[in-house]
Amino acid sequence: GLLRPCSPNALAEDPVRVLRAYRFAAALGLAFAPELPPLLARAAPGLRNVSPERVRTELFAVLGLPGAGASLRGMAEDGVLGALFPVVEGWRGLDQGTYHAHDLWEHSLRAAETAAALADVQGSLPRPEALTRHLGEEWEEGVTRRALLVFVALFHDVGKPETATTDTSGGGERRRFLGHEVRGGVRVRRLLADLRVGRRAASAAQRLTAAHLRLFQLSDQAPPTRRARLRYLKDLGREVPEAVLLSLADEAATGPAPRCLAAVRRTAEEVLELFWEQSEACPVEPLLRGRDLVGKVGVDPGPRVGELLRAVEEAERSGAVRTRRQALALARRLVREG
Numbered sequence: 001g002l003l004r005p006c007s008p009n010a011l012a013e014d015p016v017r018v019l020r021a022y023r024f025a026a027a028l029g030l031a032f033a034p035e036l037p038p039l040l041a042r043a044a045p046g047l048r049n050v051s052p053e054r055v056r057t058e059l060f061a062v063l064g065l066p067g068a069g070a071s072l073r074g075m076a077e078d079g080v081l082g083a084l085f086p087v088v089e090g091w092r093g094l095d096q097g098t099y100h101a102h103d104l105w106e107h108s109l110r111a112a113e114t115a116a117a118l119a120d121v122q123g124s125l126p127r128p129e130a131l132t133r134h135l136g137e138e139w140e141e142g143v144t145r146r147a148l149l150v151f152v153a154l155f156h157d158v159g160k161p162e163t164a165t166t167d168t169s170g171g172g173e174r175r176r177f178l179g180h181e182v183r184g185g186v187r188v189r190r191l192l193a194d195l196r197v198g199r200r201a202a203s204a205a206q207r208l209t210a211a212h213l214r215l216f217q218l219s220d221q222a223p224p225t226r227r228a229r230l231r232y233l234k235d236l237g238r239e240v241p242e243a244v245l246l247s248l249a250d251e252a253a254t255g256p257a258p259r260c261l262a263a264v265r266r267t268a269e270e271v272l273e274l275f276w277e278q279s280e281a282c283p284v285e286p287l288l289r290g291r292d293l294v295g296k297v298g299v300d301p302g303p304r305v306g307e308l309l310r311a312v313e314e315a316e317r318s319g320a321v322r323t324r325r326q327a328l329a330l331a332r333r334l335v336r337e338g
Contacts, residue, residue: 004033011039015046018080019058025074026065037078044083055084056142056195063147066120069113072154076109085191090161097175101255104161108154110253111246115153118245119146126273134241139201140310148201149242152188152208153249159184159209185210200314204239208246211236215247219260219267229271233278240275244268287327288312297331308334 003025011017018040024030047055062071075081082089091104100107118125119135135146159180167174185206192202214235218228236243251264286309293299293308308331315321321330 001030002033003028003030004036005039011043012046014050015043016050016054016058018043018047019055019062022071022075022080023058023062023065026062026067026071032074041079041083044078044080047080047084052194052196056197059084059195060143060147060151060197063116063150064142064144067116068147068150069116072112072116072150073109076105087158087187087191094161094164095175096160096177099254102253104157107253108157111156111249112150112154114249114252115245116150118249119149126269127276130276131241131272139204140198143197143201145242148205149208149245151192152205152212152242153246155184155188155191156181156209156212156246156250157184158187158191181213182210200310204242207236208239208243211243212246212250215244215267215271216251216260216264218271219263229274232271233275241272244272286313287316287321287324288331292328293331296328297335299331299335 003021005011005017021032021036021040025032062068065071072081075084076088088105088108091108094104096102096104096107102110125131135144135149137145139145139148157177157180159182160177163177163180163183165176165178167176185208188209189202189206192205197205214232218232221228232243233240245268248261248264248268251261288309290301290305290309293305294301297308299305299308311334312321312327312330315330316327321327
């Protein structure tokens with residue numbers, strides 16, 4: 001039941017094994033041997049010399065496993081998280097104001113832990129089976145919606161240090177972070193691009209980060225209007241479930257007894273139920289299916305069909321194509337270009 005390196009130089013020879021250690025421990029229910037954490041800390045800086053693609057594969061494998069929150073906590077305590085993402089070191093001791101009981105470092109870890117826990121156990125939320133299936137969908141190979149949610153939960157407030165101000169206009173001092181959600185969305189997208197995560201997933205992560213206060217704002221209405229909830233659904237699209245879980249995790253991570261958690265929770269349940277109802281009533285028909293590529297574009301059955309469908313879906317999401325005719329034209333052009 002103990003995980004230990006197979007040789008004294010195993011981690012130094014290939015630093016990606018640092019991340020693999022957390023994956024093995026989570027997937028197989030292993031505990032670290034006493035000598036392992038110091039070796040992980042010593043080898044972690046070497047991750048900067050590993051190809052981003054390999055880091056991405058191991059990191060998102062960890063984030064996609066049950067108990068990902070505990071893995072992230074271990075990576076933080078062992079110095080691996082800071083070596084992999086130096087930006088997080090600036091979060092230690094950053095005061096978030098009186099609403100928060102924790103500094104930015106602890107709040108971010110708790111948000112990621114809570115998001116992972118919500119993804120693991122959705123029984124108290126509407127349509128848990130549908131939510132499980134949704135979170136299991138892949139953005140791209142190895143990057144599930146669930147794993148991306150945990151990543152975004154960890155970095156959802158990455159824009160706070162650069163937007164921090166102190167407002168003294170009311171006679172006291174109030175910490176403010178105006179625009180941190182939008183600034184953070186840009187930073188999250190860059191972090192994912194550096195890991196060679198594809199544009200679709202990176203764009204979704206940016207939208208989630210930029211919208212992580214929206215559910216809180218909805219819950220502040222008395223009650224939220226149907227129009228406002230439908231606007232939320234329209235703006236977040238297929239990412240509504242992740243956006244809801246992110247906001248719940250963010251609010252729960254503010255301290256021992258968040259004042260607004262009950263209201264946010266009620267709004268989360270209402271929005272999720274509305275999302276599932278809308279999805280069933282108006283399922284989104286893809287512009288193209290595999291049979292269209294085989295029959296109308298002349299693509300041979302195989303992996304290329306999936307690649308083209310994903311390219312068309314990404315173009316539709318970005319607004320580059322809007323009709324079936326445009327989608328077919330794009331597919332034919334991609335086939336010609338090889």
